[in-house]
Each structure stands twice: as C-alpha cells, then as structure tokens.
Amino acid sequence: MSGILGSVFAPGFFGSEPVHVALAVGSVAAIVSGVLGVFTVMRGQSYAGHAFADISITGGSGSFLLGISPIWGFAGTSVLAAGIMDMIGIQRPRGRDLATGIVRGAALGLAALFLYWDTTHTSTTGATVTILFGSMFAITPSTVPVVLALSLAALGIVAVLYRPLLLSSVSSELAFARGIPVRVAGVACLVAIALAVSLSALTIGAILSTALLIGPAATALRLTTRPGQAMAWAVVIGLVTTWLGIVLAYDSFSWPPARHAWPVSFFVVTLIFLCYLAAHLVSPGQRRDPAVGRG
Amino acid sequence: MFSSFMTNTWTVATIVAVVAGVVGFFVVLRGSAFVADALPTGAFAGAAGASLIGVSTLAGLTVFSLAGALAIGWLGRRSRHDVATALTLVLMLGLGALFLSFSQEYSAEIYSLLFGEVLGISVNEVAPVAALGAVCIVAILVMFRPLMLSSVMPELGEARGVRSYRIEMGFLVVIALATSMALPVVGALLIFSLMIGPPAAARSFTSNPYVALALCVVIAVAAVWTAIAASYASNWPVGFFVGVIGAVCYAAGRGWTAWRGTRAVRAAAERDSGVPAVAC
Numbered sequence: 001m002s003g004i005l006g007s008v009f010a011p012g013f014f015g016s017e018p019v020h021v022a023l024a025v026g027s028v029a030a031i032v033s034g035v036l037g038v039f040t041v042m043r044g045q046s047y048a049g050h051a052f053a054d055i056s057i058t059g060g061s062g063s064f065l066l067g068i069s070p071i072w073g074f075a076g077t078s079v080l081a082a083g084i085m086d087m088i089g090i091q092r093p094r095g096r097d098l099a100t101g102i103v104r105g106a107a108l109g110l111a112a113l114f115l116y117w118d119t120t121h122t123s124t125t126g127a128t129v130t131i132l133f134g135s136m137f138a139i140t141p142s143t144v145p146v147v148l149a150l151s152l153a154a155l156g157i158v159a160v161l162y163r164p165l166l167l168s169s170v171s172s173e174l175a176f177a178r179g180i181p182v183r184v185a186g187v188a189c190l191v192a193i194a195l196a197v198s199l200s201a202l203t204i205g206a207i208l209s210t211a212l213l214i215g216p217a218a219t220a221l222r223l224t225t226r227p228g229q230a231m232a233w234a235v236v237i238g239l240v241t242t243w244l245g246i247v248l249a250y251d252s253f254s255w256p257p258a259r260h261a262w263p264v265s266f267f268v269v270t271l272i273f274l275c276y277l278a279a280h281l282v283s284p285g286q287r288r289d290p291a292v293g294r295g
Numbered sequence: 296m297f298s299s300f301m302t303n304t305w306t307v308a309t310i311v312a313v314v315a316g317v318v319g320f321f322v323v324l325r326g327s328a329f330v331a332d333a334l335p336t337g338a339f340a341g342a343a344g345a346s347l348i349g350v351s352t353l354a355g356l357t358v359f360s361l362a363g364a365l366a367i368g369w370l371g372r373r374s375r376h377d378v379a380t381a382l383t384l385v386l387m388l389g390l391g392a393l394f395l396s397f398s399q400e401y402s403a404e405i406y407s408l409l410f411g412e413v414l415g416i417s418v419n420e421v422a423p424v425a426a427l428g429a430v431c432i433v434a435i436l437v438m439f440r441p442l443m444l445s446s447v448m449p450e451l452g453e454a455r456g457v458r459s460y461r462i463e464m465g466f467l468v469v470i471a472l473a474t475s476m477a478l479p480v481v482g483a484l485l486i487f488s489l490m491i492g493p494p495a496a497a498r499s500f501t502s503n504p505y506v507a508l509a510l511c512v513v514i515a516v517a518a519v520w521t522a523i524a525a526s527y528a529s530n531w532p533v534g535f536f537v538g539v540i541g542a543v544c545y546a547a548g549r550g551w552t553a554w555r556g557t558r559a560v561r562a563a564a565e566r567d568s569g570v571p572a573v574a575c
Contacts, residue, residue: 046377047329050384088549097328097377098495102545104332105488109538112484116532207392211385218378263396269389276382280374 021141022246022264029200030212030238032151035158036196037217037238038231039189042169047097048085048190049213051104052078052197053206058107060202061114071146071202078198081107082190086183147199154199157192165189166227208265212238215272222279241271301527303416307424308519311477312489314428316515317435318473319490320508321466323498324446329377330367330467331490333384335474335483337363340391342479347394352479353423360471360478363387368464420479427476434469442466443504484534485522489515492541499548514544 040049056074063073081103088099158165168175168185176182193213200209220233245268252262322331338360345355363383370379435442445452445459452459477486497511522536 041375041378044375044377046375046381047332050329050381051332088545097326098323098491098545101328101332101487101491102495102542105484105491105538106542107538108484109488109535109541112532112534112538116535205392207385207388210381211389214378214381215385218375218382222374261396263389263392266389266393266396269385273382273386273389276378280370 016250017141019246019250021144023243025144025147025203026242026246026264027239028148028151029196029204029209030216030242031235032154032196033200033209033212034216034220034234034236034238035155035231036193037213037215037234038220038227039158039165039169040193040213041217041221042227043189044096045190045193046214047100048082049193049197050210051100051107052081052194053201053209054104054111055081055107056198056201057206058111058114059198061111061118064118065114069143069146071143071150071199074198074202075150075195077107078194079191082187082194086187086190143203147203150195150199154192154195157188157195161185161188205265208268211265211269211272212242215269215276216241219272219276219279222276222282237272237275241268241275244268244271303418303421304523305520306421307416308481308523309516310424310428311481311486312515312519313512314431314473315477315486315489316493316512317432317508318469319494319515320497320511321435321442321446322470322490323494324443324504325466327376327466327470328491329380330364331470332487333367333380334360334363334467334470335478335487337384337387337391338471338474338478339483340387340394341475343391343394343398347398353475356475356478357472359387360474361468364467364471365464368460368467372460424476427472431469431473431476434465434472438462438465438469447504482534485519485537488534488537488541489518492544493518496544496548499552518544 037049040046056078059073059075059077060070061073062077063070066073085099085103088102164175164180164185165188167178168180168182169189172182175185197209197213200212204212216234216237217230219237220230223233224230245264248267249261249264252267255262319331322328338356341355341357341359342352343355344359345352366383366386367376367380370383441452441457441462442465444455445457445462449459452462473490474483474486493514494507494511496514497507500510501507518537518540522533522540525531525536526533
C-alpha cells in the first residue's frame with residue numbers, strides 16, 4: 001500500500017508548504033469556477049469568461065505600476081469590464097462576442113502600454129509571463145484570505161440570486177414575464193463571473209482560470225441537464241483534475257528534461273480537455289438547447 | 296518615420312490590414328469573434344514549440360493555428376461553439392506553457408508575439424506575409440457568395456445547397472492562415488483588434504455588404520497607419536494604439552447608429568430579432 005502511495009506521491013509532497021497553498025487555492029478556484037461555470041456555459045458567455053482572465057492582466061500590470069496589491073487591480077478591472085460589456089450590449093446574441101472582443105482588445109492594448117511602462121521603469125521582464133501564466137507553487141500565503149473572501153462574495157451573489165439567475169439563463173422571456181429584472185440579474189451574474197475569474201487568474205493563471213470555468217461545467221452539462229446536479233458534477237470534476245494536476249506536476253520534478261517541474265497548468269488543462277472529449281464522445285446525441293444559442 | 300528601414304514595416308502592416316479587414320468583415324458578420332481571438336492567442340504556443348525543436352516560427356504557428364481551427368470546427372459541430380473554442384484555446388495555451396517551461400529564455404519573445412514588434416521587420420519577412428495574405432484573399436474570393444449567404448441567412452444558404460459545415464471549416468482555415476501570417480510580425484493582439492474593430496464600425500455606416508467590405512479595409516488600413524505613426528512618435532507599443540483605435544472605431548459606429556435616430560435603431564433591432572432567440 002505504502003509502495004503504491006509512494007510511487008504516486010513523490011517524497012515530501014504532503015510536507016511541502018507551497019503544495020499546501022496550491023491545493024487550498026486550487027480547490028477554492030475549482031469550486032467557485034465550477035458553480036459559476038455552469039451559468040457561464042448556459043448563458044453562452046464562455047468568451048466573456050475567458051476575456052475576464054485577459055482583462056485582469058490589465059489590472060495586474062496597472063497595479064504593478066501604481067504599486068498597489070495586484071489583487072485589487074485584478075478584481076477592480078474585471079468588474080469594471082463587466083459593467084462596460086453590459087453597457088455596450090452583451091445581452092444581444094449577435095453583439096455579444098463583438099462587445100466582449102472590443103472590450104478585451106482595448107483592455108489588452110492598455111495592458112501592452114502598462115507592461116511597457118512596467119518593464120522600462122522597473123525592469124521586471126518576468127512580469128508578463130507571471131501574469132499570463134501564473135504559478136501555483138509561487139502563491140504568497142498572505143493573499144489566500146483575501147482570495148477566499150472575494151470568492152465567497154462571488155458565491156454569495158449566486159446563492160442569493162440562484163433562482164432568478166437560473167430562470168433568466170434558461171429563458172429570459174419567461175423570467176421577464178415572471179417579473180424578474182433580467183438586466184440586473186445579468187449584470188450580477190457577469191460581475192460574479194468577473195470576480196471569480198480574476199481571482200483564479202491571479203492565483204492560478206489566466207489559462208487555468210478559463211479552463212476551470214468552462215471545461216468542468218461544459219462536461220457536466222453533457223452528463224446531466226439538471227443545473228443543480230451539473231454544478232455538483234462541475235465542482236467534482238474541477239477538484240479532481242486540479243488535485244491530479246498538482247500531484248503530477250509535483251512528480252514531474254524527476255521527469256525529463258529534468259531541472260524543474262512541468263507546469264501545473266499543462267496537466268490540469270490536458271486532464272480537463274480529456275474529460276470533455278470523453279463526455280463529447282459518450283453523449284454526442286444531446287440536442288443543443290435552442291434557447292441558449294450558438295454563443 | 297519614412298526612412299528606408301521603415302519601408303518593410305509600412306508594406307507588411309498594409310498587407311496585414313487589408314487581409315484583416317477582409318477576413319474580419321466575415322468574422323463580425325458570422326459572430327465568430329471568439330475564434331478570431333482564440334486562434335492568434337493559442338497559435339503562439341506553436342511558436343514556442345517551434346523554437347524548442349528548432350524549426351521556423353512560421354511553421355510552428357501554421358501547424359498550431361490550423362490544428363486549432365480544425366479542432367474548433369470538429370468539436371463545435373456537435374456542441375456549443377464557444378465552449379469548443381474555449382477548450383481548444385486553453386489546451387493550446389497549456390501546451391504553450393509546457394514548451395515555455397522547457398526553454399527558459401523566452402519571456403521577451405512572448406511579449407513581442409502578443410503585442411507586436413512591428414518596428415523591426417526585416418526584408419525577408421515581407422515575401423511570406425504577402426504570399427499567405429494573397430492565399431487568404433483568394434480563398435475568401437472563391438468562397439465569397441456561399442460564405443456571404445451562409446453568414447447572413449444560414450437557412451436560405453442550406454436551401455440553396457450551401458454546405459454550411461464545409462464553409463465553416465474553410466473559413467476557420469482562412470482565419471488560421473491569416474493568423475499565422477500576421478502573428479510573427481504584428482502580434483496576436485494587433486491582428487485580433489484589426490479583425491474586430493474596423494468591421495464593427497463599417498457595418499454601422501452602411502448596410503450594403505460590398506460597400507461595408509470596402510469601408511472595412513479602408514478603416515483597417517487607416518487604423519494601422521495611425522497606430523504605427525503614433526507608436527513611432529511616442530515609442531509606446533503599437534498594440535496599445537491598435538487596441539484603443541479598434542475600440543474607438545466601434546464607439547464611432549455605435550455613435551453614428553444612435554445619431555441616425557430611433558428609426559434606424561428600431562430597424563436594426565428588427566434585424567437582430569430575426570436571428571434565433573437567445574437567453575440573457
């Protein structure tokens with residue numbers, strides 16, 4: 001038994017402080033992303049979910065420049081971007097991707113400028129890479145409480161607005177007829193997604209934040225059509241892939257081409273993609289919900 | 296600004312702007328902004344892979360963007376298109392992260408691949424860009440009518456015998472080619488902003504598709520020239536100017552639509568309600 005465990009978990013896995021932090025933060029991100037991901041996929045807003053990760057780079061690079069904690073830059077920018085996207089028409093089907101694209105383009109343009117100033121003023125060339133890809137094993141433990149608090153806020157929005165959000169995600173006409181303020185619900189949902197994505201982008205990197213938001217939720221929605229069950233599945237898939245990814249990355253210290261570990265994001269993303277592919281091949285006949293559209 | 300070493304920059308940027316304008320027109324028409332965003336972002340993982348095994352960057356980019364386009368087309372056929380795009384994108388980025396972790400000295404190059412290194416284009420980069428650009432334009436011209444039909448009225452296109460899946464695949468390949476052509480010289484952000492901003496603006500100014508297409512190319516070229524001139528003058532990254540100019544173009548288009556009065560807005564709303572109903 002201990003032999004098997006020893007071959008799975010490389011020596012020192014459970015005693016390592018960075019691993020503890022990575023497991024904790026990764027789990028929080030997986031849970032929050034799983035719940036919000038179901039809404040994101042149902043509302044056809046995958047692009048917005050992905051864009052927030054990139055947009056938060058602007059906040060990150062801007063806060064480097066101002067010298068404030070990146071977490072406020074990340075969260076603030078993406079909530080602001082959620083507001084702008086809503087203002088210029090993310091609700092309309094055709095304009096949705098366009099609105100997201102315009103906001104993302106402008107935000108990344110600003111990020112280019114901020115990074116240029118960052119690198120010329122303070123010569124932190126590594127900043128681009130750190131911000132883009134994140135590094136799970138390099139999270140400072142002091143940011144963990146703030147991340148936890150803001151994640152709880154995002155989950156709180158969903159918990160308070162659960163039923164109206166769900167109804168307006170499935171059918172905005174029906175929700176409108178029931179007297180639900182669809183627009184307000186939409187903004188609240190977008191803000192919650194923005195918060196969740198920017199936090200996970202800060203801690204686990206932009207790639208993983210998109211992957212954890214979309215992948216488990218899309219897989220879960222292929223396995224079940226009930227939103228509550230889908231959220232549970234998405235959280236489970238997200239947690240398992242994240243943990244496996246961390247274990248594999250820790251093990252890969254001893255893999256070729258040696259020197260250092262393979263990136264966690266590579267493992268987690270690959271595992272998530274394989275899950276989706278399996279669900280895609282197992283249940284290909286599932287009809288696309290016409291109310292959700294192509295997105 | 297117009298000295299000899301800048302000649303290549305102006306040439307390449309103009310070619311990229313024309314191609315981005317033409318391809319972008321259909322990107323906006325078909326509502327595939329996400330794909331036009333995902334392929335350039337994901338393809339740069341190919342550049343990282345190419346530098347790792349020592350082949351040319353262009354080859355790596357082309358392989359990755361083509362593979363990405365085919366994966367998005369195949370996965371998106373039977374499921375939500377945006378989900379397929381997002382997952383293909385993160386898989387490509389995950390591979391990119393892996394390649395980058397194998398080769399250490401790369402962060403400056405990532406920056407230039409993402410945000411563009413437009414002021415340092417050498418003369419032997421012009422020919423491949425021109426060739427791939429020509430391929431894109433010719434492909435669009437060959438597919439023009441079925442592409443237009445299936446973008447504007449997919450049902451009518453099907454009835455007329457347009458194979459919308461083939462057209463979709465063909466169009467994805469064109470986006471992939473345009474991406475791999477433009478990425479090494481102008482960066483992922485620039486090509487994406489050019490594909491979105493000018494067409495979105497052009498569409499607001501006219502409802503005639505041919506006029507819109509021409510207008511879109513004109514705006515894209517003007518945007519690129521302005522961005523390069525501003526970048527040259529201020530020494531700020533060209534990606535900043537293109538991103539902001541793209542957003543300004545879009546805002547101008549929206550402003551124009553609003554200014555033309557409620558009647559035009561109502562007509563646009565009716566046009567929008569013609570497409571399948573949607574949540575939110």
